[in-house]
Amino acid sequence: MAEGEPAAERTRSSRRVARVLGRGFALHLKMMMRSSFDGLLGVLWPLFFATIAFLMFRAGAGGESLVFASFGAAVMGIWSSTSTSAGSAMQRERWHGTLELLVSAPVHFATVLLPVTVAMSAMGLYSMVATLLISRFAFGVDLPFEHPVAFGFAVVATVVSIGAMGFLLAVSFVRYRTAWALGNLLEYPVWLIAGFLVPLTLLPGWVRPISWLLAPTWGVDAIRDAASGSSAWPEIALALGLGAVYLTIGIAVLETVLASARRAGSLALA
């Protein structure tokens, strides 16, 4: 009995974490879907991304390059949604006056924060689908889907790993009120460095190690490989692995960041 108790306690605790994550994800997704501003961006972004990709590559090589760019543009939506919204989400919690309530809840703050950023990348998923549809039907790009199962896994791995990257960013937003600008600042460089629109081989050699550390690089690679018929599993594993690393770092520094915010009194300031 005595030995069973810690195990039962662990199970109870894991179930609770799973419920907090699930409820948080559903709540934030619901909230974002009800925002007319987010809705408008959801309509505009895919149009914008698909048009950029199409115009850039139609003028150049066309054919395979258009397919390359269409998938890249599709992942741009997930990344843009997460990078720009992760910061504003924390700022929004400050404006709503809910940040303090969330911090004072008796759960690890990571279980509160993670569903917010994953919900954002999931919203980006809509942008991805819309971008692909626009590429296909508005611009007539013939998109292949050779390995649908791997393609599905690649998309999920990309969403989750970008969500984890957003989580790492959001950790800093909890402490520093102006850090949301960092998210906006990172939006465009990552488009380039992660190879969304330009193959990494065209970038200077010193950029490549940075690209390898970014989960979106492997996510978009996995999506392209699965679509074109190559094996995508190593890239899927790398995207998920990097996502796990971001999460571990974020969770490790979160308590320190929160203690610093409680010392500085920055949780309530809008």
Added chain:
Amino acid sequence: MPPVVEAIDLHRTYRTTTGTFRRRSLEVEAVRGVSFAIEEGELFGLLGPNGAGKTTTIKMLITLLIPTSGQARVLGRDVVEDARWVRERIGYVFGGDRGLYERLSALDNLRYFAELYGVEPGRQRARIGELLELVGLQGREKERVEGYSRGMRQRLHIARGLLHDPPVIFLDEPTIGVDPVGARELRKTIFGLKEAGKTVLLTTHYMFEADALCDRIAVVTRGKIVAEGTPRDLKDQVSDGVVVEIEVYGIENGKVESLRGIDGVTSVAVEDRDQAQVVVVQAEVGREPTHDVLARLDGVSLGRVTTREPTLEDAYVALVTEEPVAADG
């Protein structure tokens, strides 16, 4: 038995900056040595004007701010060392419009916080139902919060703070901005918490509210407790003496300050009433300051002058308007 809530010489300093180009760092002492103890089942009031340090004190007690120095304990545990343990056993409700997800329904809000506060899944539905009934929101729970009145939001706040049935509840100005009828309903709910055996810390800047609800009151001003006791004790402090009220039309600060120098005057305050201002002068028992006051107001356009006995409100005003002593800086 140790107190349920204990503040021991709490201090809290904030750093802030001034200036745009030539920035200067400033230290603001929001709380300067606050100590008090609340016993089990007691409804304790922290009373003071805006900016007195009430909210900062409460935020240290609920683990949101780390004290610059001093110690705070809830149910015998240190709020810095055992923050998680303390959080599981306290409820926090603040006043005003914020603290809710506007685009979601009351039910969505309560479900999410029930999860965060570890309410057992099988118990959530019943608990939320009980609380909606307690705060009078049953039937409205599926509406979006953005359509709620200030009073409804405040009641939803209270329901949220009670989800996990905490033994200790912190209420930070819960009736602020609520209309008189709504505020009365809220006070009834707060009194119900005390009757249910909860230990409650209430902050307010309404004297009558503290008087009506609290077993004991601490008056806070400029980050310090200047008086503590039962409402009766505080009333007794001013049961003697006299208050002179003079209606004036435009008075300079220098004139007001000069009244403080009159022998026997214990406090001077200026209140705005309609077109005029009213200078309220309190004096010690046996003094009749009217003549001296009028002499010093020479040249000021005067209206009605009345003399009356002091009330509890006067005690409060006297406490929070007293000049800081030099040692306080």
